[in-house]
Amino acid sequence: MASNPPAHLKPRKKPRQARATVTVDAIFEATIQVLLADGPQRLTTTRVAERAGVSVGTMYQYFPHKHALFYALNEHYLDVLAQKVESACQAQHGASINRMIDVLVTTYWNAKTERPEVTRALYRSVVELDNEPLIKEFARRLDAATAAMFASASDAVFADLPTVNLTLLTSIFGTVRGVFERNLPDPEASAVHRHLVLMCIAYLEAVKLPPRRAGGYDPAPRASSH
Amino acid sequence: MASNPPAHLKPRKKPRQARATVTVDAIFEATIQVLLADGPQRLTTTRVAERAGVSVGTMYQYFPHKHALFYALNEHYLDVLAQKVESACQAQHGASINRMIDVLVTTYWNAKTERPEVTRALYRSVVELDNEPLIKEFARRLDAATAAMFASASDAVFADLPTVNLTLLTSIFGTVRGVFERNLPDPEASAVHRHLVLMCIAYLEAVKLPPRRAGGYDPAPRASSH
DNA sequence: CCTCAAACTGAAGCATCCTTCATATCTTGA
DNA sequence: TCAAGATATGAAGGATGCTTCAGTTTGAGG
Numbered sequence: 001m002a003s004n005p006p007a008h009l010k011p012r013k014k015p016r017q018a019r020a021t022v023t024v025d026a027i028f029e030a031t032i033q034v035l036l037a038d039g040p041q042r043l044t045t046t047r048v049a050e051r052a053g054v055s056v057g058t059m060y061q062y063f064p065h066k067h068a069l070f071y072a073l074n075e076h077y078l079d080v081l082a083q084k085v086e087s088a089c090q091a092q093h094g095a096s097i098n099r100m101i102d103v104l105v106t107t108y109w110n111a112k113t114e115r116p117e118v119t120r121a122l123y124r125s126v127v128e129l130d131n132e133p134l135i136k137e138f139a140r141r142l143d144a145a146t147a148a149m150f151a152s153a154s155d156a157v158f159a160d161l162p163t164v165n166l167t168l169l170t171s172i173f174g175t176v177r178g179v180f181e182r183n184l185p186d187p188e189a190s191a192v193h194r195h196l197v198l199m200c201i202a203y204l205e206a207v208k209l210p211p212r213r214a215g216g217y218d219p220a221p222r223a224s225s226h
Numbered sequence: 227m228a229s230n231p232p233a234h235l236k237p238r239k240k241p242r243q244a245r246a247t248v249t250v251d252a253i254f255e256a257t258i259q260v261l262l263a264d265g266p267q268r269l270t271t272t273r274v275a276e277r278a279g280v281s282v283g284t285m286y287q288y289f290p291h292k293h294a295l296f297y298a299l300n301e302h303y304l305d306v307l308a309q310k311v312e313s314a315c316q317a318q319h320g321a322s323i324n325r326m327i328d329v330l331v332t333t334y335w336n337a338k339t340e341r342p343e344v345t346r347a348l349y350r351s352v353v354e355l356d357n358e359p360l361i362k363e364f365a366r367r368l369d370a371a372t373a374a375m376f377a378s379a380s381d382a383v384f385a386d387l388p389t390v391n392l393t394l395l396t397s398i399f400g401t402v403r404g405v406f407e408r409n410l411p412d413p414e415a416s417a418v419h420r421h422l423v424l425m426c427i428a429y430l431e432a433v434k435l436p437p438r439r440a441g442g443y444d445p446a447p448r449a450s451s452h
Numbered sequence: 453c454c455t456c457a458a459a460c461t462g463a464a465g466c467a468t469c470c471t472t473c474a475t476a477t478c479t480t481g482a
Numbered sequence: 483t484c485a486a487g488a489t490a491t492g493a494a495g496g497a498t499g500c501t502t503c504a505g506t507t508t509g510a511g512g
Binding site for chain 2: 132135136139160163164166167170171173174175176177178179181182183184188191192195196198199200201202203205206207
């Protein structure tokens with residue numbers, strides 16, 4: 001369901017027997033474990049294999065090289081994340097922009113916060129080679145999902161939805177990332193979460209086109225026009 | 227002028243003769259060059275030394291190991307960046323919040339955009355070991371600078387300035403980073419820049435305390451109260 | 453001009469790490 | 483039960499990188 005991996009880092013083969021499936025799952029899990037325990041620098045084929053309880057050779061039956069493993073891991077993570085956001089957006093079609101923003105931010109936030117260590121580890125690992133296609137595809141999917149949602153808002157229409165949408169996503173993703181990067185403790189992190197919602201709502205209020213009656217912000221605020 | 231580097235990655239010695247200064251500068255420049263040309267993965271002591279036109283041994287006279295070099299590079303970069311923002315903030319004391327936001331965002335944005343390749347390379351390199359203290363110190367400095375600025379605003383007072391300030395900085399930094407990460411082409415990047423300013427202004431409008439007279443947003447918008 | 457500390461050199465030691473492949477074991481299906 | 487394909491093993495080859503140090507060159511001060 002995700003994108004098409006560049007040829008050079010496609011998995012070598014898919015598991016056909018039950019034990020092989022177990023093995024591959026163990027390898028993924030081990031990769032995360034090693035990432036958590038030792039950091040991206042010490043993510044070593046040997047270490048992953050050891051932790052997964054298999055031999056190095058086994059890994060190379062499924063992944064042509066280390067980067068392919070890494071790529072597959074991130075692909076899976078981003079795919080799950082994108083699905084969560086997509087279905088959350090879907091569910092809010094026709095709602096108010098306030099609710100949309102709240103759901104969007106909170107869904108993304110919770111998904112990232114569910115396993116903070118994993119999130120942090122992956123953020124730090126995204127540096128590795130060639131996952132730019134992954135990020136692009138992820139961004140494209142969410143762009144589409146949120147744009148469709150906002151276009152369906154019951155209480156607002158936007159002149160330049162693409163830009164508004166892009167700005168929103170960029171700032172939400174960036175803010176969440178910043179919270180992880182600075183390792184903000186919980187009272188502050190929650191406060192930022194709340195204020196991020198406020199910020200986005202205020203932004204949408206400011207850029208939405210005035211509804212049919214009752215001017216939005218500039219001309220004659222709440223007197224019937226003229 | 228920056229923080230105190232952890233002992234294990236302090237420079238070994240400072241240049242005492244002119245040629246040594248030249249050497250150290252060349253090493254820094256070469257580090258950036260290699261980062262740009264080959265990426266953080268291929269940043270190798272040998273490669274840096276070669277590009278700098280010195281031998282590996284020379285590098286080790288000044289830096290106890292690779293990470294120390296890296297650390298010093300980032301330290302310098304963040305220091306310059308922090309200074310720019312600090313002085314920009316200083317200059318806006320007493321101004322309106324709109325102007326403050328505009329100056330803050332634009333200053334940061336321009337500083338990052340000045341040499342986009344370098345920015346991108348450094349963003350990608352910040353993964354390396356132990357520069358968390360650097361980030362913390364950088365955040366602390368800017369936090370202080372912008373908080374002081376906003377506290378002096380001529381047209382607004384905030385109930386919870388620390389949170390407002392933290393949210394602003396986190397989202398601004400994060401958004402800019404996101405623009406680089408997604409490698410947004412210029413029309414879109416500029417649009418996000420503009421909208422980021424709008425967003426921050428709308429946010430501050432929404433959270434500022436109502437001025438002495440003429441209620442802010444909730445009660446009786448522009449009729450003399452009561 | 454001379455001396456000594458500062459600066460520089462770069463081959464080599466040491467430590468990892470990635471990846472392969474010949475071999476062994478397991479599972480399935482007939 | 484047995485053959486054949488699937489899966490697993492792990493020692494070893496090959497590559498690269500970090501760091502040291504014994505020795506050389508350079509520059510500053512007397």
